[in-house]
Amino acid sequence: MTLDNIKEEIEKAKTVVILTHESPDGDAIGSSLAMYQALKQLGKDVDVVIPEHPRTFDFLPCANEIKKAGREDIQYDLGIALDCTDTNRLEGFEPWYDTAKTKISIDHHGTNAMFADYNYVDPVAPACAQILIVVLTSIGININKDIGTCILASIITDTGGFKYEGVTTETFEFTANLLRLGVNVSEVYKKVLQVKTIANFELTKLAVNRMEFFENGKIAFTYITKMDEENVNAQPR
Numbered sequence: 232m233t234l235d236n237i238k239e240e241i242e243k244a245k246t247v248v249i250l251t252h253e254s255p256d257g258d259a260i261g262s263s264l265a266m267y268q269a270l271k272q273l274g275k276d277v278d279v280v281i282p283e284h285p286r287t288f289d290f291l292p293c294a295n296e297i298k299k300a301g302r303e304d305i306q307y308d309l310g311i312a313l314d315c316t317d318t319n320r321l322e323g324f325e326p327w328y329d330t331a332k333t334k335i336s337i338d339h340h341g342t343n344a345m346f347a348d349y350n351y352v353d354p355v356a357p358a359c360a361q362i363l364i365v366v367l368t369s370i371g372i373n374i375n376k377d378i379g380t381c382i383l384a385s386i387i388t389d390t391g392g393f394k395y396e397g398v399t400t401e402t403f404e405f406t407a408n409l410l411r412l413g414v415n416v417s418e419v420y421k422k423v424l425q426v427k428t429i430a431n432f433e434l435t436k437l438a439v440n441r442m443e444f445f446e447n448g449k450i451a452f453t454y455i456t457k458m459d460e461e462n463v464n465a466q467p468r
Contacts, residue, residue, distance in 0.1 A: 240333050245308050247308065255284050255285075259314040261288070262382075263313050263314075267293060268293055280298050281298075282324060284297065287422070287426065300324065308332050308333065310334045334349075338362075341354035356399075358386045376414055380415075438454070
């Protein structure tokens with residue numbers, strides 16, 4: 232059984248690298264940080280590698296411990312890819328994953344290429360973090376307030392604040408459990424979906440001004456450029 236294999240590989244590993252997809256969203260970042268803290272709880276030597284990420288998620292516990300690159304001086308015992316459909320989406324940082332002795336993929340996309348040694352993929356789950364709750368529980372992790380905050384940020388991001396069709400009864404059950412842990416749902420919701428930087432507003436204004444409509448208003452098209460991002464200082468960390 233895949234969960235048993237994942238538990239066994241995590242227990243065996245001493246060094247672990249966690250990676251996620253390029254242009255990471257809240258689910259990618261939150262899931263990575265939740266897994267990072269879980270493995271630290273187990274006493275693992277672990278790195279979470281995300282080259283660039285939106286500053287919106289800097290409030291998450293351990294966000295300041297994210298690295299831009301993996302270590303060159305070791306071969307990781309275990310590589311864990313989260314919320315990622317294939318290695319091409321690891322944004323050029325796949326070498327740390329590819330050279331790991333064992334590879335695990337945990338994801339919720341139906342297009343996942345099953346590229347790891349052990350793949351735990353549930354396309355019904357609305358967020359990778361919802362699957363992660365199952366994985367962390369199975370390996371005996373104490374999901375505390377900090378881990379729960381990262382998980383909740385992930386779920387809120389990928390469900391659009393619980394409004395998308397993919398939301399399940401389990402989504403609300405998991406959220407209720409996180410509330411019991413002391414996770415501040417309204418605060419996380421606010422920071423993930425409602426707090427915007429000046430740069431974000433400037434980009435939104437540009438996008439709205441450039442919007443064009445086709446097919447009697449059924450299709451809308453707009454764009455922003457890399458230069459636009461640079462002009463409003465919207466560079467990620």
